[in-house]
Amino acid sequence: MQSFARPLGRQLARLARGLPQQRLASALVQRTPATRDARADSAQRPRGFATSRYDDGSARSAVINVLNNIGSKREVQQYLAQFTSVSSQQFAVIKVGGAILTDYVDELCASLRNLNQMGLFPVIIHGAGPQLNKTLEEAGVEPRYNEGIRITDGKTMGIARKLFLQENCKLVEALESWGVRARPITSGVLMADYKDRDTYEFVGEVNQVNVQSIRSAIADGYIPVLTCMAETAEGQALNVNADKAAAELAKALVPLKIVYLSEKGGIHDKETGKLIEAINLDEEYDEYMNKSWVIHGTRSKIRDIKTLLDDLPRSSSVAIIHPESLERELFTHSGAGTLIRRGTKLQQASSLAEIGDLSQLKQTLIRDREGLDSSSVVERYLESLKSRDFRAYYDENMEALAIVLPPTSGSSNSLAHLATLTMSRSAWLSNIADNVFQNLKRDFPKLAWTVKQDDENLTWFSEKADGSIARRGEVLFWYGIESPEEVRELMSEFVQHGRQMFGDINLESQLHRAAAAAERIRAGAASLMGNRRSGPPQQQQQARAFSTSVRPARSPIMAAVRSAQQSRTYATTNPNPPLGIKNREKDYPSKVALIGARGYTGQALIDLLNRHPNMDLCHVSSRELAGKKLKGYTKKDITYENLSPDDVRRMAERKEIDCWVMALPNGVCKPFVDAIDESGDKECLVIDLSADYRFTPTWTYGLPELVQRSKIAGAKRISNPGCYATAAQVGIAPLLPLLAAAPANPTVFGVSGYSGAGTKPSPKNDIENLTGNLIPYSLTDHIHEREISAQLGRDVAFIPHVAVWFQGIHHTISLPLAETTTSRDVRQLYQDRYHNEKLITVKGESPLVKNIAGRHGVEVGGFAVHSGGKRAVVNVTIDNLLKGAATQCLQNINLAMGYAEYEGIPLE
Known part of the structure; x- marks a missing residue:
């Protein structure tokens, strides 16, 4: 088969040799963009080599975006290993269902454009079943089926052929409109014989594929x-x-992946209604074929996929996914749909004798250890296994090995511990690790394990877990725990004793201690059953790899996590405490006081703190609401107070509060800050949401996406940026180096919802006055104009308006450029700048306020360039109450207090 070299593959292959993940991304960012005309470039290349209009510049951006979406170093390595050496036509075959062409064509085109920008050329084959049914009905043709197969008579065939050509043309035109060169191929590739002419008439079975x-x-x-x-x-x-x-x-092209795009997004278990994430054919094929609900089309599909994969290399797989998951599925094995692969059959053993070849086992355990004592440590480890109940999982060549300590026989608690997990690089890349965890979840409903916090596969472990807690450089993960008491005891043991009590998947000889810890947890949980602390149902919280977290819809677990943290005091004796927690005895969770909670921003922050597993809101001050019960905070009952600066000083002197949040109007918070400064408590954190300290050099400006996070992490006084200012800076910063010199300055036309006018009645938050209206105000010298200009280091004109919607801001930003450029190059700059920012989304189309309201990030798009090439226009949207205020405040608190930056912030 002729090979089509992929330029991007060669670039990545060179970059990847010995290059860590972060350096790889950096190297890609630093490569100089180079745009070429496709036709001219093609004329200079030998025929037989794939070309793309987007060779280096846009490919670089696209690769960065993909790597950003890949969660772990393992998956980056997998991408580099698999996709940097294959010929283009071997990349992927994508089957597009008819429903996708009618309902999700934009999502499909967007994904294919990104792939094409990377120099990749997936082969698309589409159907048109729903369209054909509708067309036949309109033509008065009654459909006929036999064993689920459409009988295609002459009239049906004529209608179908015309329709399929029309749909093919529509898809090609849609791709071209998205900037993707596509070629319709409607004949000469698939050759066929009649399936059964007497029964099915013009229905065929493919007998040959011409790939020329x-x-x-x-x-x-x-x-x-x-x-x-x-x-x-x-x-x-x-x-x-x-x-x-x-x-x-x-079969003819031998691609790495075969993708079936489906509006259903995968195969669902009809007994449970849940999506089947993966099917390992080597182990599960017979099991699925014997299920009562696997009949007709589903049975045929699984059987046909097995037949297909049996004829392809073991690295090939089939994914049944929704089109919006296409890119993630192509580059990882953790997509959103159903992944079907041959997999690897694992062996099991519950004694060393069953394993047999102990020399191979020793070498497997030694490969993860360093130092002269590795052999002796492994010997002691194996000796301890002789007197312990355990279960081992491993493949034939022991590329993967897991050792689990099962729960004690007869125990009412079924918590098991993963004592050892060792994987070779090839095991990670061939996804044996996923196969191992499938077996663990099948055999052990409840499991806990620890890994180092800097483990390169931390994201992968997080995906396998229901919750986690970080402590002293270690992360405890667990899944399957339903009892709040078990979670509390598990966390308690981990916080007190760390990894010594829970085994070590990187192999330390601690099995006996791990077993003892498990017994204490079980006993503790049993004793607690008589004194249960039931927390109220909590709002959903996204699971994260760092700090304590629990996946959505597990409110009893969340209650237990919070209860455990609120009921214990953990002194920080860690020799390497989290950045921002220095030389101070620290209680967990962190104690927060909110001064000025009546406004919309204060309420939004209360909601976020309610979600945060490591924050305890202790005091809420509001002069107007003093004496009333705080609503929306479910961790405990809180009554509004009217705290004076003297009250604040006394509390600070006693070091009662770890973090003070000032949510007061401009010009009001200085007496409170002065009181904290006078108290002598230099370790507490103070965050001001007003503009009072945004121009004070001794305060740190807290915009994490544009200010060094290490600076925020080491700060004790943080000024939270303004909402307008945050969106404007995000929208301007990537183009700063390309801006024309003064007096040609950027102009920001901003429109905010009326929540930005506050709760005090005024014409700017009077709905009757706003209806059918747009109110300009402070047309020059607005405080945010000064803030934006000061932070960016050049003058920016800002023109604010208020509209009738409640929350959300839209900016239209006009940017004069020093040199001629294109909209594609502008967009690439933004993609490069924000490729690793979880709260900033860069998109081609202009973002809409209605899509950002109630969400925690910033959306940037539009990217129009004047025909002269020297003026760019960018649109930005932000929720003024969230990322424009409360969400950004929580980012800053997390960084300064040593928590994960996005802890407590729902990431969509």
Whole structure:
């Protein structure tokens, strides 16, 4: 088979040799953009090599975006290993269902454009089943089926052929409108025989695939787009099943991945209604084929996929996914749909004798250890296993090995401990690790384990867990725990004793201590059952790899986590405490006081603190609401107070508060800050949400995406940026080096919802006055104009307005440029700048206020450039109460208090 080299692959391969993940991303960022005309470039290249209009510059941006979406170093390595050496036509075959063409064509085109910008050319084959049903109904043709297969008579065939050509043309045109060169290939590729002419008439089964036209399209820089129409040797068109056609195409092209795009997003277990994330054919094929609900189309699909994968290399896989998950599925094995692969059959043993080859076992355990004593440590470890109940999981070559300490026989608690998990690089890349965890979850409903906080596969472990807690450089993970008492005891043991009590998946000889810890947890949980502390249901919290967290819809667990943290005091004796917690005895959770909680921002922050597992809101001050009960905070009952500066000073002298949040109007908070300064408590954190300290050099300006996070992490006085100012700076910063010199300065036309006018009645928050209206105000010298200009280091004109919606800001930013550029280059700059920012989304189209309201990030888009090439226009949206205020405040608190930056912030 002719090979089509992929320029991007060679670039990444060179970059990847010995290059850590962060340096790889940095190297990609630093590469100079180079744009070429596709036709001119193609003329200079030998025919047979894939070309793309986006070779280096846009490819760099696209790769960064993909690597940003890949959660762990393991998956980055997997991408580099698999995709940097394959020929382009071997990358992926993507079967597109008819419903995708009608309902999700934009999502499909966007993903294919990103792949094409990386120099990749997936082969597309599409169906049109729903469209055909509708067209036949309109034509008065009654559909006929036999064993689920459409009988295609002459009239149906004529309608189908015309329709399929129309749908093919529509998809090609849609791709072209997104800047993707696509070539329709509607004949000459799929050859077929009649399936059973007497029964099915013009229905065929593919017997040959001619790939030359596909190769030619890719060589010319086009994505090939095929229909599921085949033809006989005599030229008669036949209707073929799209899944089967995609399978035959895959057999001929031998791609790394075969993707079936489906609006359902995968295969669902009809007994539980849950999505099946993965099917390991080597271990689970017979099990699935025997399930009562696996019938008709589902049974045929699984059987056909197995037949296909049996003929392909073991590295190939089939994914059934929704189009919006296409990129993640192509570059990882943790997509959102159903992944079907051959997998690796694992062996199990519950004694060393069952394992057999102890020399191989020793070498497997030694490969993770360093130092001269590695052999003796392993010997002691194996000796301890002789007197312990355990279960080992491993593949034939012991590329992967897991050792689990099961719960004690007869115990009412079923918590098991993962004592050892060792994987070779090839085991990670071939996803044996996923196979191991499938077995663990099947055999052990409840499991706990620890890893180092700097483990390169931490994100992968987080995906496998229901919750986690970080302590002294270690992270405790668990899954399957339903009892709040068990969670509290588990956390308690971990906080007190760390990894010594829970074993070590990187192998330390601590099995007996781990077993003893497990017994204490079980006993503790049993004793607590008589004195249960039931917390109220909590709002959903996104699971995270760092600090304590629990996945959504596990409110009893969340209650237990919070209860455990609130009921214990843990002194910080860690020799390496979190950045921002220095030389001070620290209680957990951190105690927070909110001064000025009546406004919208204060309420938004209260909601976020309520979600945060490491924050305890202790005092809420509001002169107007003093004596009333605080609503929306469910961790405990709190009554509004009217704290004076003297009250604050006394509390600070007693070091009662770890973090003071000033949510007061401009010009009001200075007496409170002075009181804290006078108290002598130099370790407490003070964050001001007003503009009072945004121009004070001794205070740190807290915009994490644009200010060094290490600076925020080491700060004790932080000024929270303004909402308008945050959005404007995010929208301008990437283009700062390209801006024209003064007096040609950027102009920001901003429109805010009326929540930005505060709760005090005024014409700017009078809905009747705002309806059908747009109110400009402070047209020059607005405080945010000064703030934006000061932070960016150049003058910026800001023109604010208020509109009738409640929350959300829209900016239209006009940026004069020093040199001629294009909208594509502008967008690339923004993608590069924000590629690793979880709260900033860069998109092609202009963002809308209605899509950002109630959400915690910033959206940047539009990216128009004047025909003269020297003026760019960018649109930015932000929720003024969240990322514009409360969410950003919590980011700053987390950084300064030593927690994960996004802890307590729902990431969408």
